[in-house]
Amino acid sequence: GGLGGMLLLADVCWIFDVLLNFRTGFFSGDAIVLDGFHIAKTYLASWFLLDLAAASLPTALTPSSLSGLIVIKLVRVLRFDTYFRRLQKDSRYIRVAIVVKVVLSVILISHIASCLWRLAQHADGMRDDADGPWTAKYVADFYWVLMTMTTVGYGDIFPTGTISRLCAVGMMLIAPVFFGTVVSTLTHVTQGWFDDEVEKRVAMANNFLSRRKVPKALKNRVEHNLRHYLHQEHQSRLDPQLFAMLTPAVQRDLSLTLLNNTVLRFPLFQDTPHAFVAELAGVHSWVICTPSDLVVEEEQLVQEVVFVVTGCLLAQYSASQEGFVMDVKHGNHDEADRGSNAVVRAVHSMGSHRPRGSALSSATSFYSSDAGVLRERELAGGAWFGESCLVDTGRIYVSSVFALTDSELAVLTATDYKRVVSKYPRLMRRHRDIVQAVRTGIITVEELGLAYVPSDGAGAPEHAMRR
Secondary structure, eight states: HHHHHHHHHHHHHHHHHHHHTOOOOOTTEEEEEEEHHHHHHHHTTHHHHHHHHHHHGGGSOOOOGGGGGGGGGGGGGGHHHHHHHHHHHHHGGGGHHHHHHHHHHHHHHHHHHHHHHHHHHHHHOOHHHSOHHHHHHHHHHHHHHHHHHHHHHHSSOOSSSHHHHHHHHHHHHHHHHHHHHHHHHHHHHHHHHSOOOOOOHHHHHHHHHTTTTHHHHHHHHHHHHHHHHHHHHHSSSHHHHHHHSOOOOHHHHHHHTTTTTTTSGGGTTTOOOOHHHHHHTOOEEEEEETTTTTTEOOOOOOOEEEEEEEEEEEEEEEESSSOOOOOEESHHHHHHHOOOOOOOSSOOOOOSOOTTTSSGGGGGGGOOOSSSSEEOOOOTOEEEOOOOGGTTTSEEEEEEESSSSSSSEEEHHHHHHHHHTTHHHHHHHHHHHHHHHHHTTTTGGGGGGGGGOOOTEEEEEEEEOOO
């Protein structure tokens, strides 16, 4: 009937699965193996014998005298764990994978227990409604299994023989483990609904702000910023503790890969040893910005190179400037250094997201220029600014930069750069030559060509606005 057809289809799928496994690559450490010989050798030494035993006993074609051997097929159930582990590697599906894994486990264990209960009844010679449909018998057995494991015990179905009683005792013993797993999983999945860690931390911050009588508008901005950061924290950043567990070499390679589209395009880092660039990538610090956050402010000392990894920033500068200039030399370096702070060490919130092209009225007070018109320029992913601090000290920003969208920045301080470059004598000599040439006026910072230039050569979009 229909059940026999389903079993036959499953057997056919298992046979094809054995053949496909000889052509399915696998991971060995960090590399994927696609060589046919190694695939076959690994499969033959692992799951092949069990798969072959299960596939070589088609249910519909196995004689009744050998029907007990069909139990071998249950061994393939062990492979489900491998499939679910692969699914759980993707954090987007980890909760779904856990729920599906538990549901399927409950159904499978209940199904096997129902079959064992039916066999125990037959062994004890218990009366059976032989003329009834198999579905009614299956539902009755399934009902008894769940009733026993949940310790409900209605008593309408009960064991009468020794074997069936032993079967019942075994199921009672595994019931705590069985449903303990179910309860634990449900607790894990629903924890976010009833015990939201983000909301608890936001509530603590709100209580503090209320006690300090912080204005409501600022309170709302702080709450929005906290929620955004806490919800995005695990998606946009690697846990520092996990990162610290990696070996130094892996840390450098991972950092370099994450910064590949920005760091490797920086002119000063091109044609340099891989180890040098990888070590530079490892000393970058990461900054997360939300829309309208102030990234750098006019009159601040340039001390760091800021790479835009993702998102988009908006630079505002005076229209009186000749071209797009982010920073200029400002008098004596020592005097400027005493009155300045780090550029992007902390990101300050500047209110809600400003529509593209409209005035940032709350930010105009940061400008010291006497010009009546400001110009805007977008800095998308892959751009950078502040590069002048690597070869010239005492420069200050003449532009203010804000986050236009959710953005992720990688920040390299001039101090960290000099510390790393000092380990490479040839690069250190080149660095000293460049610094000396800039200091003596042989070449200007602008002539070095370190500034970011869009790859299409067309330049970033610019807008004009009236102060």
